Amino acid sequence: MIVRHISFEDRMDTVVFDLSPTPHITVDGDACQGCTTKVCVSVCPAGLFVPMNDGGVLFNYEQCFECGACYLVCDGLGAITWHYPTGGFGVAFRRG
Ligand code: SF4
Numbered sequence: 001m002i003v004r005h006i007s008f009e010d011r012m013d014t015v016v017f018d019l020s021p022t023p024h025i026t027v028d029g030d031a032c033q034g035c036t037t038k039v040c041v042s043v044c045p046a047g048l049f050v051p052m053n054d055g056g057v058l059f060n061y062e063q064c065f066e067c068g069a070c071y072l073v074c075d076g077l078g079a080i081t082w083h084y085p086t087g088g089f090g091v092a093f094r095r096g
């Protein structure tokens with residue numbers, strides 16, 4: 001069996017994002033203030049959550065893989081509102 005190594009960059013070249021004008025994920029910054037784990041920062045495979053000095057997080061929904069991990073692990077009650085992008089927008093994974 002031949003195992004073909006594919007780099008992360010090569011894999012990302014097969015991913016396309018059709019950005020919706022409406023965010024499919026929103027983060028309630030007030031709820032994040034009391035969050036001590038900031039687990040969204042480490043769990044997001046796209047690195048879309050950035051911890052801020054004021055105790056909150058900076059979030060950008062562009063280039064989201066729609067895996068749902070942030071929503072599942074969030075420690076803040078209702079901090080994350082999550083749904084799939086509507087209208088055919090969002091990520092598309094193509095075969096490399
Ligand atoms: S759905 Fe996945 S890729 Fe998108 S922001 Fe949440 S953890 Fe990151």
Ligand code: SF4
Pocket residue numbers: 027031032035036037038039040041049056057073074075076077079080
């Ligand atoms: S885990 Fe939830 S509450 Fe904590 S910083 Fe991330 S989004 Fe905010």
